[in-house]
Amino acid sequence: MGIKIMKKFQILGLKRNIDSITEEMMRNKEIELLKTEKYHENFKSSQIKNSYKSCFNKLDRILDSLNLNKIIENINFDKLNKVDLEKFKDFIRPIQQKIDKLERITKKLDAEEKRLNNLIKHVYVMRNIDIELQSLKNLSYITLIFSSLSQERYERLIENVTEVPVLVLEVNRDQDRVWFFTFAKKNYQQKALDILNSANFQRIELPERVKGQPREILNQARHRLNKIEIIRDQISLEFKKLKHRHQSQLLDYYQQLLVFNKITDVNNDFYGKSDYFFITTGWISEENEKEFEKLISNKYKKVIYSSQEVKNVEEENPPTIIENPEWIKSFSSLVKLYGLPKYNEIDPSLFFALSYILLFGIMFGDLGQGFVFVSLGFAIYKNKIDFIKNKNAAYILISIGFSSMLFGTFYGSLFGLEDLIPALIIRPMDNIMFWLGFTVMIGILLLITSMIFNLFNSFKNKDYTEALFSDSGLSGLILYLFLLVNLAFYGIQSKLLMPASVIAAVFIILLLLIFLKEPLGNLLTEQRFSIDKKISEYILESAFELFDTVLGYLSNTLSFLRVGAFTLNHVGLSMAVIILSEMINNYAGSLLVLIVGNIVIMVLEGVVVGIQILRLEFFEIFAKFYSGSGRELIPLKIK
Amino acid sequence: MPAFFQYPAVNAKLKALSSNMLKEKDFQNLIELNSVQEAFNYLYNNTYYQEHLEKFSGQEIHRRQLELNLKKSLVLSEDIIKKFSSSDLKTFIKHYFKKFEIEDLKIILRTILMESEENYLTDNLIYIDRNKKINFNNLIQASSYNEIKKVLKNLHYAEILDEFSDQYQKNKNLFPIEMTLDFYYFSELNRLAESFSSKDKKYFDEIIGTHIDLLNLQWIYRIKRYYNLSSGEILNYIIPYHFKINRKELQSMSQENKSENLVKHIAYQPYQQLLEKAIKDENVIFERFFLNYIFKKLHQIKTESFFTISNILAYLYIREYESRDIITVLEGIRYSLPKDRIKNFLIRKEV
Known part of the structure; x- marks a missing residue:
């Protein structure tokens, strides 16, 4: 592990x-x-x-x-x-040649088909004109060029051909191309072609052999298209044969x-x-x-x-490979959202998994809904669900589901109904203040654990500055505990644990230690009490950091109020669903509301609670000890 | 996002970065040096290029390597700016940097299809390996037009290559393809700029518009001087956007026969003077007049507004010109040009 x-x-x-x-x-x-x-x-x-x-x-x-x-x-x-490359080449040559040949033909067919389709499209526009198109091609004084351009270029062409005596006549257009005739006097033919060339035009030749009026041309083109289809069928048959033979x-x-x-x-x-x-x-x-x-x-x-x-x-910078039992691994995938552990860091997956499961149970305690999660998890595990094959999801669902069931029995909650089974331990809704306090206590425990992790990490890496003087190191831990003890004592006994002067003195000394983290660290490692930055800069920076630290203890702790709040929230939502179902008079209707309501709660609140816990873990807990700056091993692979 | 929120952060960052840029004095010092190695040491010890040159410290360095890394450091600005940008701006910036990709692509096309010099590609490409939609290894190992096209599939480049496929097979001419790539770059840039606020658009025109104007101007001059193309062809080839030169002027310029007379067709005074000077003075490289004009303009603009895109664009251009100048100096040193002649090749040198 x-x-x-x-x-x-x-x-x-x-x-x-x-x-x-x-x-x-x-x-x-x-x-x-x-x-x-x-x-x-x-x-x-x-x-x-x-x-x-x-x-x-x-x-x-x-x-x-x-x-x-x-x-x-x-x-x-x-x-x-x-591989004997020569042999390979000999083997592949005839196949290649055959394929090349087939592809060449296909390409020709494509071109031909495209040309014919183009022709049909444009000749179709002229189908009611009774002129031999061929005769237009052989005028003695004027050259006729039939061609197409992208719209953008066509517009520019129109603006740009002011100098050369040519006439441009639009025939047809679709979303991106324009087809047009260009008439030019014979002696300007080359100039006209140069300009068209610079716009990268595509000339459309009226077929040599085709004679007659537009309508006849159309018929011939269609006939030819049919023939092309037949040839295509033959080609695909050839391909299939080749495939079969050499597969x-x-x-x-x-x-x-x-x-x-x-x-x-x-x-x-x-x-x-x-x-x-x-x-x-x-x-x-x-x-x-x-x-x-x-x-x-x-x-x-x-x-x-x-x-x-x-x-x-x-x-x-060695790569990290985490090794964990399957079910912890599934939680590792959530840890990876934050970052992979650095090589010399503690892998927080187990701690993360346990705290996640615990918090989920507290926030979403319901025997029935938990059971639904567990069954869903099992279904995924057994590959019963087509669109979710991810085993991670199965493990996570099962573990949080069980946790939810456990706390559901503690709270006496079944599918949001609070009066069906007795509460084994407590009904949070009836003891709101106690419950909020209790969850904050859990938060405090988690925070202290994470600070201890940080201590452990830093000692392991011999980073004594961080271990002793940082806000989540030893000084920070003592400061935090000291504050908590004093507050708690004052809260319960309504008097100070120690004389105010002692409290202030200890408080200030601890703050000073954190404030002087860098010079103290240097004293420890290099035996010199100094800093590398300008003093004014350091003081300003550290002062703000200190402010942030003290405020951080408070906000991090209070952040865990949300755990209690969501327990209550869950009960509240359930109550709303029950009231709605009671408003409906017929039995089936209220059952339907109850079911739909439960589904909504499970999806909506399940997601929200899941995300809130992630938030707690990432911001409040990981920030204290986990850098997550490791990199994954990139194995040599074929692909 | 309102401009008020969009720019201050990135502008503050750029301001900090700008303050690190090389000063006049640095260029003086660089020019005085006698070898590429000394120049490298100078850049490494005294400038922000240190972080980009870290991997060569303590090694002998080759000029090409140094140049490549200077250029590569340029495109890293993309990440910095994108980090501070809203999504619209990000799209624009992303496309702005495509100019390096297109340059790379041109190098690839030319090298693979025409000269195929060994190692040339790996020594000269600066951006295209950053594009995750392109398999870089396959691209530089491609050996034909169609293979290149295949690697670029799903990108607009492939469509362009497709459009010219037949024509290329016939005459092996890359010129229209390169023109079309540039054309695509500028039209897309312009399209993205259309959604800018009026102030941003103004600065976009001031900088990119001027750049395009001057590119077209140089183009027409060169065609008139060295080639013989008809008016229609010229107009088809130039970049179809204009800022201070209007369509009419471009048209009448394209019909002018003598390159020296082009000046007459421009109404905008600064351009007129610029072109006149550039034609007359043959001691200085023609292009440098125009670059220096933009360079001065950038320095004017860069301090004008904190709440528009002006800073970003000016920074990007100035940064690019800086690395071009350093490279010019390096080349001057390498080929032992007299010190005062090197100076005359710099963009920043007043003309």
Whole structure:
């Protein structure tokens, strides 16, 4: 449980083993390599030419055009052997040629079809004109250009052709293109074409062979379109044949090339190389290492494997792998919203999970509704619900559901009905002030725990300044407890625990300690009582911080009032639903209102409570001890 | 979001960043240096570029690497500004930075399709690897027009490449594609600026509008001087937005035969003087007149208003010009130009 211990390893090996060692590392799913420049300048990062890439890309395209499913579930490393690229090329060449040919034809058909459709569209506009279009093409003094442009460019063209004697005649337009005739005198033909060219026009040629009036042209075009359809069918049949014949072998090659392509990429990205050796560095978890080391040293005698422990977390920035039992893991996913724990930090998942479950129960205590959550969770767990497959959701629902049921029995609440079962411990609505106070107490406990966590963290990292003098360190903790004790005593006995002067003195001393955090810290670590900033700046900054600290204790504590408030809120909402259902006279109607009301409460309040707890955890608790600035391990993977 | 809330935070941040920028004195000092390594040390020890050059400290540095990293530091401003912006402004800023992406794309097209010099791409691309919708590795390893197009699928660039596909296969001419990319950049920028408040729009015109005007002006001049295109073609190629030069003027300029006479067609005095000077004075690089004009304008604008986009735009331009100037100095040092000649290539040097 917690965060796995990481080690930095280094592999120095012979270049001829490079591919298979990369393969080993990919198989092991918890290894992260460091980019070359990060660790070694003396080794040149010579790039090996990746001869697999072009083959892989080719194959990839073939698979695409054959519409083959490329998703490979499990790569079977044992079945892999070196691809003979020459053989592969020989195998693929005829297929490629065939596909190329088919695609060329398809492209031609596409172009033809597009042209015909265009033609139909525009000739259709002229269908009632009784002229031979062909004759327009062969005028002796005037050239006719039929073409299309994007609207934007067309507008500009119209504005810009003021100088050349041409006539532009719009024929048709849709949302983005305009089709038009351009008439120009023969001796201006080239100029007109230049201008149209600069606007990137698309010329539409009236077909050579087509003769006759627009209506006849339309008929011919449609006839031709039908023919194209038939050819297309034949082509798709050809594709299917190809697919059927070569499917399994293509996929075999695909899997192999995929791996080797990746291996070569990894070699280029992560390895330093000299003439005969390569070197690489990466992260591996301690528990994983033993096996990996054994594997490498057994298989490759000439490989030098070494590893070292993390010395300086700040500098080396090792990745974090959290390891937890399944149900805590599901809460870890919520912790990750805040951030992954840094390598040397406590993993707060367990604490988070427990406090989350506890708070949810308190805020949303209802035997019946809790049971609904639990059942929902089980349904997800058993894959009974199609659209939620996420196991995390299942674990979370089940645990908060049970908590809700437990507190429901404490409060005596069942589907919002408060009088059906007896309250085992307390009815919050009848003891409002007590209940609010109680929840604040829970808050205080949580806050103190989180400060202790902070103490623990800082001592572990030998950050004594933070541990002793920060507002959530030892000084802060004592100050907070001191304030609480005095307040509580005054609240109960209506007199001061100690003489006012003593209280003031202790208070001020503790504040001073926090105020002087930086110089005191320097005194402790470097034996000098000084600061690195300007004194005025420091005083101003610390004064504000101090103000914020004292205010923070108050607001953080009071923030937990919301826990009690939501308990009451839950009862209140239920009461509203019950009153509504009682207003309806017939039995079925009121039952319906009760059910719908309960669903609304569960969804609406469930979400709100869930978010409020997250808020409490993130702002009030995590802020005290958790940086969440860790980074996830990025394992070497095929994809 | 009302302008009142939108700008102060980002402007305060930019003001702080601006105060770190290189001073006149820094450029003086840089020019005095004798090697690229010394220049690197100077930048590393005395300027805010330190954080961008950290990884080279204690190493020998190559000029190309240094230049690349200076340029790359430029595009990081995007993140800073976006962090402080509302969503509308963010969209605009995001698109503003696409100009670097488009430049990268042009380099890629040229390198892959025409010259294919090894390592050239990795040494020169500054922005395009930031775009998460593009698979960078596949892009720079592409080897044909269609492969590039495929990597860019789902982006507008692919549509542009598609539009020119046939034509490119026929004549292998990248020019119209590059023009269309620029065209797309400016029209999209302009479209986004349309939703600006009138004040923001004013400053947008003052800066970007001036920039476009001057680009068009230089373009027409060059065409008139070195090529022979018809009026219609010129007008089709220029960026179709104008600020102080109106359509009529552009039209009559495009019909003018002699490049020297272009000045006559411009009514706006500052441009007129600028072009006149640029044509006459052959000792200074033609383009620098225009850059310096914008540069001066930026310094005027940058302090004018705290509650508009003016600061952001001015900052971005000035920052870009700064790194261009540093690079000019570096190149001057590398090729051992006399100190006072280097000065004459700087944008900030008064013309």
